[in-house]
Amino acid sequence: MRRFAAVLLDMDGTLVDSDAAVERAWLAWAAEAGVAADQIIPRMHGNPAPTTIAAVQPHLDPAGVERAAARQLELQYGDLDDVVPTAGAARLLVALKELDLPWAVVTSADRRLALARLGAAGIDPPLLVTVEDTPRGKPAPDPYLEAAARLGVPPGDCLVVEDSQPGLDAGRAAGATVAALRGLDGDVRLGDLGDLADLLTVESR
Template identity: 35%
Template sequence: MDACVFDLDGVLVDSEPVWEEVRRAFVADHGGTWQPDTQSRLMGMNTSEWAAYLRELGVRMEPDEIARGVVAQMAARYRDEVPLMPGAVAAVRRLSDAGTLGLASSSPRQLIDVVLDAAGLTECFAATVSTEEVPRGKPAPDGYLEAARRLGVDPRGCVAVEDSSNGLRSAHAAGMRVIAVPHPRYPPAPDALALAWRVVPALDALTPESLTWVKSPD
């Protein structure tokens, strides 16, 4: 294995319930209508994509205004408390002691930096990517490919750690082997989960020994 690339939301941070609460309230407060499949559709979208989608739900604002409003509310919530997933800090530190780590997240850069700083994990990652910084969000592979480029490694020599359907599809499309850590409240679709090389119940199962035999194709 050349590197391990983590997702953030739903893997290291239990943020999906917070995102849903904040965006659902924002839509309701600004004249829109939340749909039954809205949360699953939003997972993995980059900022410009989900802001445009909320406008399609009837929010009477421009996408850049929507994005600023939602991200400001998320940052305020994180300043009160970052809801880290069980075992997140230990897993990152355990793997960073053994090899190179990257991060490819759909969160805005502002929130990535707030979370990693609050968790004391900033120095554990050799490269971090927000899908704001690439043309397309997940399920497109752009974020994972950019993470591999910044790390200076072949994506085929990387393992990705993901939880969502769009995240699993994104990492797989980038050519990475994907470890799925399904979120109990937002489990991935069966077809997306089938793309995983390995499925683990929690971050405690991630150890250097469990990843060392993965090699790039010849």
Template identity: 45%
Template sequence: MRSAPYAAPMKITADALLFDNDGTLVSSMESVVRCWTRWAEEYGVTEEFARVELHGRPAADIIGDLLPADRVAEARRRIDELEVEDVPGGVRLLPGTLDLLAGLPQERWAVVTSAGRALAEARLAEAGIRPGLLITADDITRGKPDPEPFLLAAGKLGADPARCVVFEDAPAGLAAARAAGMRTVALTTTTIREELDADIVVADLSAVSARAVDGGVEIIAGE
């Protein structure tokens, strides 16, 4: 592991903050498990599904590990349908989310998620989160752990990747951020601390504060 949790808060000045959604801003893991379990049963891949890494990866990549290439598009439509239908009542805000986002200039942050656009927009709307920029699996050709999603977000915000801070709860997302040359704050909302390779590790966003400064955002993160 590259880092250990800091005993004292760490201050970072950044051009932009990039947030994963599920497991970082909100939690819909019960919905995710419910929908994907039903999907696996429908497609007869329950046993294989149990061995696949699910969290933090685009649906098309997960499906590609389980089904032949000619079935991926149709199967992707089906899981999208199941998950969007399950959004009402299936999303909850994680601690600190709204307080942190409320202090950020709209042009200095984005949500970068492995979900498709329809699902991402539905989950964010359910939680009352309205990002100025949303990058989804529909906007890219290579998903996390590839750096493309984060680099695309930085480019659209006009931010230097080296001066971006990524907030993630999944190893795949943290790997993508590192590959993009960005600093990382990991949350232990879905993954144990020992499996998170990041510049700093916190329990959730309630351990992070932010304020606008000349040319960027200053964050203080630590427990």
């Protein structure tokens, strides 16, 4: 670890525990679309909906992908019953405030869904970058480059925190240091966000 100028956090699975809601929506969409569950399960986390849909339904034209993605999002908007902060999230947010460290949420969700899930979890980020804010979503670097630019921080001075391979790929492509959850391979490996709170606090001393 070293000192960073900003922390850029993924939302689903990283800052907000929405796994069950994400999976319910994708499996419901797959059943409607006639897509086998084993095709959708490996792809349901980390990518924007159009990317996933284009991968499992390559016969669709761009308009068809857009319609399918809109339907998939509709299945997610109202499903907030078990959406909560992830383990250690509260400690991390306190640490970021105490350290006066700029941070942002960078998500593959659209703004409506991001605000709904963050609201359900009681989290109000100072900056929110969604899939609607850049021409390309994760795993392209665009979302993290956009967040760094809005914070006025060089991407190389940012720490990206992710729980999926597409997100980690996006952070690396942006030139940031990446911290990985869920046993994934990052520059820093975290058990939960409380670990990150401890690391940032120690490094600031």
